[in-house]
Amino acid sequence: MEAMNKTPPNAAQDERPYHHGDLQRAVVTAALEILAETQSTEFSLRELARRAGVSHNAPYKHFADKRELLGAVSAEGFELLAMRMSEAARGKTSARARLTAMARSHVRHGVQNPALYRLMFGPFLFGANEERPVVELEAAEKIRTLLEDTIIDGALGAPIPRSARNASKIDGAILNYWAQVHGLTLLLVDRLVGPASRADELADRAIQVLIDGLAVTIPGLPRGAWVGPRVTRRSSQA
Amino acid sequence: MEAMNKTPPNAAQDERPYHHGDLQRAVVTAALEILAETQSTEFSLRELARRAGVSHNAPYKHFADKRELLGAVSAEGFELLAMRMSEAARGKTSARARLTAMARSHVRHGVQNPALYRLMFGPFLFGANEERPVVELEAAEKIRTLLEDTIIDGALGAPIPRSARNASKIDGAILNYWAQVHGLTLLLVDRLVGPASRADELADRAIQVLIDGLAVTIPGLPRGAWVGPRVTRRSSQA
DNA sequence: ACGAAAAAGTTGACATTGGCCACTTTGGCG
DNA sequence: CGCCAAAGTGGCCAATGTCAACTTTTTCGT
Numbered sequence: 001m002e003a004m005n006k007t008p009p010n011a012a013q014d015e016r017p018y019h020h021g022d023l024q025r026a027v028v029t030a031a032l033e034i035l036a037e038t039q040s041t042e043f044s045l046r047e048l049a050r051r052a053g054v055s056h057n058a059p060y061k062h063f064a065d066k067r068e069l070l071g072a073v074s075a076e077g078f079e080l081l082a083m084r085m086s087e088a089a090r091g092k093t094s095a096r097a098r099l100t101a102m103a104r105s106h107v108r109h110g111v112q113n114p115a116l117y118r119l120m121f122g123p124f125l126f127g128a129n130e131e132r133p134v135v136e137l138e139a140a141e142k143i144r145t146l147l148e149d150t151i152i153d154g155a156l157g158a159p160i161p162r163s164a165r166n167a168s169k170i171d172g173a174i175l176n177y178w179a180q181v182h183g184l185t186l187l188l189v190d191r192l193v194g195p196a197s198r199a200d201e202l203a204d205r206a207i208q209v210l211i212d213g214l215a216v217t218i219p220g221l222p223r224g225a226w227v228g229p230r231v232t233r234r235s236s237q238a
Numbered sequence: 239m240e241a242m243n244k245t246p247p248n249a250a251q252d253e254r255p256y257h258h259g260d261l262q263r264a265v266v267t268a269a270l271e272i273l274a275e276t277q278s279t280e281f282s283l284r285e286l287a288r289r290a291g292v293s294h295n296a297p298y299k300h301f302a303d304k305r306e307l308l309g310a311v312s313a314e315g316f317e318l319l320a321m322r323m324s325e326a327a328r329g330k331t332s333a334r335a336r337l338t339a340m341a342r343s344h345v346r347h348g349v350q351n352p353a354l355y356r357l358m359f360g361p362f363l364f365g366a367n368e369e370r371p372v373v374e375l376e377a378a379e380k381i382r383t384l385l386e387d388t389i390i391d392g393a394l395g396a397p398i399p400r401s402a403r404n405a406s407k408i409d410g411a412i413l414n415y416w417a418q419v420h421g422l423t424l425l426l427v428d429r430l431v432g433p434a435s436r437a438d439e440l441a442d443r444a445i446q447v448l449i450d451g452l453a454v455t456i457p458g459l460p461r462g463a464w465v466g467p468r469v470t471r472r473s474s475q476a
Numbered sequence: 477a478c479g480a481a482a483a484a485g486t487t488g489a490c491a492t493t494g495g496c497c498a499c500t501t502t503g504g505c506g
Numbered sequence: 507c508g509c510c511a512a513a514g515t516g517g518c519c520a521a522t523g524t525c526a527a528c529t530t531t532t533t534c535g536t
Binding site for chain 2: 039114115118121122123126131132140172175176178179180181182183184186187189190191192193194195198201202205206208209210211212213214216217219221222224225226227228229230
Binding site: 296 | 512514
């Protein structure tokens with residue numbers, strides 16, 4: 001009896017079905033929202049569930065715990081950064097202009113959402129002696145590759161062919177770039193330098209100094225040191 | 239009756255007096271310990287109180303809330319960093335050697351206690367639109383001054399007299415130093431480059447590139463930008 | 477086509493936390 | 507000596523992360 005009211009698809013679309021559809025994504029999206037609003041990673045899982053319109057335990061069907069959730073959010077942040085960087089570089093003709101544009105958009109990305117930026121690079125996701133989440137390493141590797149290509153392409157003044165002999169020099173240059181840009185971003189984000197509205201100019205100067213410094217001699221990295229996420233290092237034996 | 243057993247001061251020294259003596263300091267010290275052990279700022283006030291051997295509410299007589307406590311810990315971290323940097327510089331004859339030594343000890347300070355380092359520079363202490371705690375700004379200013387003196391002293395190749403004309407150039411150089419060293423430290427601390435055992439070499443190269451870059455032209459900071467904590471800017475009108 | 481199992485969501489419970497309160501103990505000062 | 511503020515205590519509260527048991531869908535092998 002009353003066979004009609006089982007799975008009623010007729011009651012408009014606000015009649016939420018028992019199953020959310022794609023809660024996984026909804027939760028990550030909501031987390032990004034809350035992160036942007038509160039600027040803190042200490043928001044509550046429950047508040048998040050409330051926003052997504054599900055019970056406080058539903059997210060646990062998709063993420064083992066809060067860390068795993070934040071890991072997904074962080075990875076999203078890395079993807080977003082990579083997209084912004086590569087889009088900023090698109091259209092620029094010189095490799096140097098591309099490098100500058102990438103630095104700008106990196107700094108902007110941080111300033112625009114400090115909490116997300118700190119989550120991305122920070123330690124919220126791996127304990128004292130743990131590794132970083134794989135999903136995050138992969139996303140970060142994408143950015144490293146972007147930089148590598150630009151440097152090989154001549155961003156430092158002249159193209160540097162990708163050879164075994166040059167590898168450590170390129171890594172060294174990437175390290176210096178990362179340190180400079182990441183450092184500047186965090187100083188801005190943490191309000192130790194400013195104002196944040198000057199981010200572009202400051203990023204430009206940072207790159208200027210970096211390139212001038214590297215143009216003299218490209219030193220190369222000490223043997224055994226590594227730059228960027230190590231995930232690809234290991235996968236080479238797969 | 240039984241007047242004898244009130245306030246018994248005879249029971250050796252392990253018989254803790256009702257008043258701790260200097261709980262304020264004890265709490266900060268305990269917090270530094272827990273921070274070093276757990277590598278997280280999310281330890282509980284209660285655990286801390288347990289360690290100090292007092293009730294879970296005793297710390298509230300000395301700190302309004304957890305933030306204020308962490309602020310004191312952070313300030314301690316800045317003081318410690320300043321001490322290490324200035325001691326590392328002591329004895330070095332050339333200004334450049336001093337700058338390198340300071341960078342090394344900065345990076346070491348971070349690598350040795352990541353959680354403390356992140357607490358110092360991170361956002362745990364000021365909300366979305368708040369200022370940094372004053373105690374922290376003052377400690378950070380000390381470090382900025384250290385750097386300024388070294389740069390004025392010729393760390394970049396030639397002495398730069400402290401003049402109104404040079405002020406923005408010096409600030410620019412300090413910004414680049416900070417970005418590079420702070421950035422490198424965090425990349426190490428957050429395990430995006432490594433290994434941490436190579437910290438000294440990497441710091442040396444960072445300074446090398448920095449100095450090479452600045453030696454070409456010292457650009458100067460755009461008008462209106464600031465470097466370092468702003469606390470002294472305001473106190474000049476007092 | 478059907479029934480069982482897996483997936484997705486729900487309610488209820490528990491220990492722990494930061495912070496508030498009223499209370500007691502102690503040291504110092506007039 | 508007496509009193510009061512500072513320092514420390516225990517009780518309490520709402521909120522949180524996470525576990526466990528239950529219910530509702532969806533899926534999938536036969």
